[in-house]
Amino acid sequence: MTEIALEFDSVWKKFKKGEVFDSLRDLIPALAKSLFSRNNKGELQKREFWALQDISFQVRRGEAFGIIGANGAGKSTILKLLSKILRPNRGRITTHGRLSALIEVGAGFHPDLTGRENVYLNGAILGMKRQEISRKFDEIVEFAGIGDFIDTPVKRYSSGMYARLGFAVAAHVDPEVLLVDEVLSVGDMQFQEKCLERMLRIAREGTTVIFVSHNLQAVQMLCGRTLLLRAGRITALGPPRDVIAQYVQTIQGGGRASVSGGPIGEVRLENESGAIADVFAPGDPALLKFTVEVPAPIEEYVLAFIVQRLSDGQPLCDYNLRLEEVGQCSKRAGRVQSALRFNVNLLRGAYGILLNLYHCPTSSFLVHRQNAGFFSVNETTSYGGIAHLNPTLEGEGRPRPATEGFGDK
Amino acid sequence: MSRMRESISEVYQYRDLLFMLAWRDIKARYKQSVMGFFWAILMPLLIVGAGLLVRFAFSMNSGHSMNFADVASIALKSLPWAFFVSAIKFGTNSMVANPNLVTKIYFPREVFPLAAVLASLFDATIASTVVILLLVLAKVGVSIYLLWLPVLLLLTVLLTAALAMFLSCANLFFRDVKYLVDVFLTFGILFTPVFYEARMVGKWAPLLLINPIGALLEAMNDVVVHHQAPSYSWLAYAACWAVLGLLTSWWIFDRAEASFAENI
Numbered sequence: 001m002t003e004i005a006l007e008f009d010s011v012w013k014k015f016k017k018g019e020v021f022d023s024l025r026d027l028i029p030a031l032a033k034s035l036f037s038r039n040n041k042g043e044l045q046k047r048e049f050w051a052l053q054d055i056s057f058q059v060r061r062g063e064a065f066g067i068i069g070a071n072g073a074g075k076s077t078i079l080k081l082l083s084k085i086l087r088p089n090r091g092r093i094t095t096h097g098r099l100s101a102l103i104e105v106g107a108g109f110h111p112d113l114t115g116r117e118n119v120y121l122n123g124a125i126l127g128m129k130r131q132e133i134s135r136k137f138d139e140i141v142e143f144a145g146i147g148d149f150i151d152t153p154v155k156r157y158s159s160g161m162y163a164r165l166g167f168a169v170a171a172h173v174d175p176e177v178l179l180v181d182e183v184l185s186v187g188d189m190q191f192q193e194k195c196l197e198r199m200l201r202i203a204r205e206g207t208t209v210i211f212v213s214h215n216l217q218a219v220q221m222l223c224g225r226t227l228l229l230r231a232g233r234i235t236a237l238g239p240p241r242d243v244i245a246q247y248v249q250t251i252q253g254g255g256r257a258s259v260s261g262g263p264i265g266e267v268r269l270e271n272e273s274g275a276i277a278d279v280f281a282p283g284d285p286a287l288l289k290f291t292v293e294v295p296a297p298i299e300e301y302v303l304a305f306i307v308q309r310l311s312d313g314q315p316l317c318d319y320n321l322r323l324e325e326v327g328q329c330s331k332r333a334g335r336v337q338s339a340l341r342f343n344v345n346l347l348r349g350a351y352g353i354l355l356n357l358y359h360c361p362t363s364s365f366l367v368h369r370q371n372a373g374f375f376s377v378n379e380t381t382s383y384g385g386i387a388h389l390n391p392t393l394e395g396e397g398r399p400r401p402a403t404e405g406f407g408d409k
Numbered sequence: 410m411s412r413m414r415e416s417i418s419e420v421y422q423y424r425d426l427l428f429m430l431a432w433r434d435i436k437a438r439y440k441q442s443v444m445g446f447f448w449a450i451l452m453p454l455l456i457v458g459a460g461l462l463v464r465f466a467f468s469m470n471s472g473h474s475m476n477f478a479d480v481a482s483i484a485l486k487s488l489p490w491a492f493f494v495s496a497i498k499f500g501t502n503s504m505v506a507n508p509n510l511v512t513k514i515y516f517p518r519e520v521f522p523l524a525a526v527l528a529s530l531f532d533a534t535i536a537s538t539v540v541i542l543l544l545v546l547a548k549v550g551v552s553i554y555l556l557w558l559p560v561l562l563l564l565t566v567l568l569t570a571a572l573a574m575f576l577s578c579a580n581l582f583f584r585d586v587k588y589l590v591d592v593f594l595t596f597g598i599l600f601t602p603v604f605y606e607a608r609m610v611g612k613w614a615p616l617l618l619i620n621p622i623g624a625l626l627e628a629m630n631d632v633v634v635h636h637q638a639p640s641y642s643w644l645a646y647a648a649c650w651a652v653l654g655l656l657t658s659w660w661i662f663d664r665a666e667a668s669f670a671e672n673i
Binding site: 015016080083084085086087101103104107108110112113117120121124125126127128129130153 | 423425426429430433436437440441509510512513514515516667668670671
């Protein structure tokens with residue numbers, strides 16, 4: 001057995017924009033050409049574009065490998081190439097072992113058939129044998145939490161039940177290589193956690209997992225290595241933390257120009273001891289240092305301080321702070337060293353800081369600094385959520401912080 | 410050729426799915442339907458009814474009265490024809506009706522048209538009980554030539570599968586194929602010896618037998634109703650169509666398969 005589970009060797013894939021054929025007149029020569037010519041690798045025809053360019057990577061057996069990137073970067077195309085739904089125009093793809101894809105859960109469901117019938121159908125579609133499905137049937141139903149509804153046609157299911165049953169079947173295929181495309185976004189929070197747990201277990205048991213997601217938190221938790229795609233090319237490949245940081249910079253940056261110079265510059269995020277930091281524990285104090293350089297008297301500006309969750313862009317706070325506080329003496333335009341102190345009252349996750357400068361007299365924004373900084377919070381006690389409320393449990397004994405209590409349940 | 414063998418063995422590996430999809434089509438067809446399995450015999454029944462009317466008109470004009478053998482041969486031929494029509498119809502649509510499966514999940518796509526043929530075969534099996542009953546009532550009797558029947562049925566299935574594979578593939582690229590197929594199937598019954606027998610057109614009979622389905626229907630009529638050996642030359646001709654057609658269809662299908670997901 002080889003150690004490489006799958007390999008992309010300079011793979012190129014092109015797609016067509018617009019309609020594929022205009023008329024029968026174009027069609028017949030085109031069809032004849034595609035049937036008889038092996039050499040379909042050539043250069044771009046009109047209206048074609050490269051969806052993937054020169055993609056090479058290897059995934060070792062048992063590795064959990066993440067793929068991230070903006071919409072349209074080519075993530076799903078890679079998965080479809082891996083699962084042989086699409087074929088590359090150039091390059092070679094090698095896979096070893098039984099491969100199963102969690103690309104669209106419940107894709108094979110027939111609305112008129114019952115949950116039970118669909119489990120068998122979908123199992124067969126995903127490549128399971130009949131006996132294998134029978135063996136795992138109870139486990140699947142249990143996992144999906146469908147209960148008595150298993151003999152109801154799936155068209156009567158809620159969309160959550162539908163998705164849960166779909167995921168449950170797919171999660172029980174036991175492949176050697178598992179492809180996962182953004183399926184963790186199904187169901188409620190509790191089911192999502194369950195899915196993630198299941199994926200972690202599958203990965204721990206030695207299955208190779210290829211995980212495509214916008215949920216950066218999940219990628220960081222699950223994957224050993226991560227690939228960053230941008231417009232069909234690999235821009236980074238390495239440990240998830242570094243790659244995610246780079247991704248966050250590219251999506252939030254809106255250009256590198258504002259990083260040096262500009263009205264807000266020299267941003268650095270420090271921890272209590274004054275060192276540059278990007279990982280905090282809930283409740284830790286943090287200091288965001290930056291310089292402000294404005295063309296008008298500084299007291300005319302308001303600084304907007306916004307923190308966003310990176311996985312979904314949810315803004316968590318949006319403070320407006322008057323800049324006269326930082327530039328006490330300067331009544332004229334100029335450059336001021338400033339610092340913003342705050343407490344990281346957040347739970348596990350990755351967060352980004354946005355800084356905006358608003359000029360009150362002209363009612364206009366001087367600058368939006370989207371990626372002023374980013375940080376992540378590490379802790380293991382919370383089950384979900386965002387805000388750190390610092391709960392403490394009290395009882396007969398002395399009060400103690402809940403963060404010590406939950407962990408050893 | 411090795412690629413063909415690979416493709417065929419892959420379909421064999423996925424035989425569970427093949428049966429599962431056929432079973433899904435059957436189940437879905439009979440769920441929430443008032444008529445249930447009556448659907449399966451409706452089409453052959455209508456064909457027999459129409460055929461009797463046509464033959465009755467013939468006999469009025471020619472002065473020969475209708476006999477049981479005529480009824481028996483129409484009933485017999487209505488069954489494979491109904492199977493052919495439904496398999497081609499379902500087969501042509503089989504991939505286009507499942508875009509989710511074509512674009513999201515990998516398995517050999519040959520399974521789609523083949524499952525459609527299989528589901529239609531199930532219907533035909535149900536309807537065959539009625540036809541057998543009719544043949545017994547018409548006192549057709551048995552002879553050694555009945556041994557040809559399994560071969561003829563197998564050839565019909567192969568020919569149907571070949572055409573279904575080719576048309577499902579064509580319909581994926583061009584949606585008007587479906588409408589063309591509908592038109593051809595509707596009028597096909599008039600150009601195929603179902604209501605009548607090829608020899609009724611005298612020296613023009615070969616024109617009707619060029620259609621391999623026509624040749625097979627006539628052969629079935631020969632062995633079951635007329636208790637005589639089929640015309641070997643026409644049988645060989647139809648067999649060539651079935652076998653070579655299936656190989657060619659499979660080859661085309663296999664070549665086109667790579668671009669299904671991008672074109673559906």
